[in-house]
Amino acid sequence: MKPWQTTIQTSCKHLRIGTCDTLKFELVANDTTGSCNTSLETLTIENCDSLPDIPLGNFPGLQVLSIINCKNLQTISIHCGVQTLNLQRHTIRNCDKFKLLPTQMTNVLQSLAFLDLDICQGIERFSEGGLPSSLQILYMIGREKLMTNQKGWGLQTLTRLRYxxxxxxDVESFPNDSIFPPSLEILTLGNHPNLWTLNYKGLQNLTSLRHLTIWNCPQLQSLPEEGLPSSLTALDINxxxxxxxxxxSEKGEEWQKIRHIRCVSLDQRLIRGCD
Known part of the structure; x- marks a missing residue:
C-alpha cells in the first residue's frame, strides 16, 4: 500500500487525522514555500503508526500540535531555511520511539509556551541547545532515561517557566541539585512509587515557588530537614x-517544617485553610 498523503485546503485552520497506517508527510523544499499551508493553526495526529517524522516547516502558521499514539514516530524536524515558527503548544503522548526534539527549537520555536512529553520512553535528553526561553509550562510524564540526567535538562535558564x-x-530522590529556575511558581510531583526523599539543594533556590503538590508517593516519609521554601503559600499532599x-499532628516534627505555609491539604482534607 502506498503512503497516504493528504492535501490540506489552504483555508483549513484545524485538522485532526486519526487511525491512518500509511500516513506520511512530504517535505516541502525551501524553494517551494508557496506549497506550505500557512493557514493551519491546530493539527492533531492520532494512531498513525507509519508516521516517522513531521516536518514543522510545512506548517509555518501552526500554533498547536498534538501527536498521540504514533508508535513509530522518531523525530519532529525543522528543515534548513526556516527562521521562526509560531508554535505555542506542543504535546507528544505515547510515542515510544520518539527520541529527540528538534535541534533548532531554541531559535525557531520562540513562541512555545506549553510542552507536554507524556510517556515517550525513548527520550534520553532534550535537544542540543536546550528548550526555548519562552517556555512557561512543562509536563514530563514517564521518561526514565531522561530522569537519570536531570542536570542535562537545562531548565535553569528558562526565566519564564512558571509551572x-x-x-x-522510579526516581528515589528529587530534585538533584538546582535544576529548576527561580521563576518556578508551581511544582507538581506525582506517582513516584520509590521516591523517599526530597532534596533541599534542589529546592532552596525556588524563591518564587507558591504551590507544591505531591501525590501517590507511598515511600516518602519526611520533608527536607531544612524545611520547604519560605515562599510557599499552598501545600497539597495526597x-x-x-x-x-x-x-x-501540629506538634510533630514534620509539621514544624510546614507551619509557615498558609494553606495545607492532606488527602483532600483541608488541614489549614486560607484566610
Whole structure:
C-alpha cells in the first residue's frame, strides 16, 4: 500500500487525522514555500503508526500540535531555511520511539509556551541547545532515561517557566541539585512509587515557588530537614500515607517544617485553610 498523503485546503485552520497506517508527510523544499499551508493553526495526529517524522516547516502558521499514539514516530524536524515558527503548544503522548526534539527549537520555536512529553520512553535528553526561553509550562510524564540526567535538562535558564509537572518515574530522590529556575511558581510531583526523599539543594533556590503538590508517593516519609521554601503559600499532599501520618499532628516534627505555609491539604482534607 502506498503512503497516504493528504492535501490540506489552504483555508483549513484545524485538522485532526486519526487511525491512518500509511500516513506520511512530504517535505516541502525551501524553494517551494508557496506549497506550505500557512493557514493551519491546530493539527492533531492520532494512531498513525507509519508516521516517522513531521516536518514543522510545512506548517509555518501552526500554533498547536498534538501527536498521540504514533508508535513509530522518531523525530519532529525543522528543515534548513526556516527562521521562526509560531508554535505555542506542543504535546507528544505515547510515542515510544520518539527520541529527540528538534535541534533548532531554541531559535525557531520562540513562541512555545506549553510542552507536554507524556510517556515517550525513548527520550534520553532534550535537544542540543536546550528548550526555548519562552517556555512557561512543562509536563514530563514517564521518561526514565531522561530522569537519570536531570542536570542535562537545562531548565535553569528558562526565566519564564512558571509551572512544572513531573510524573511516573522510579526516581528515589528529587530534585538533584538546582535544576529548576527561580521563576518556578508551581511544582507538581506525582506517582513516584520509590521516591523517599526530597532534596533541599534542589529546592532552596525556588524563591518564587507558591504551590507544591505531591501525590501517590507511598515511600516518602519526611520533608527536607531544612524545611520547604519560605515562599510557599499552598501545600497539597495526597496518597503519601507515611508522610501524611507524620503531618497529622501540629506538634510533630514534620509539621514544624510546614507551619509557615498558609494553606495545607492532606488527602483532600483541608488541614489549614486560607484566610
Amino acid at each position: 512544572c509537572r513531573i510524573q511516573n518515574s 496518597g503519601c500515607g507515611l508522610l501524611n501520618q507524620r503531618l497529622e
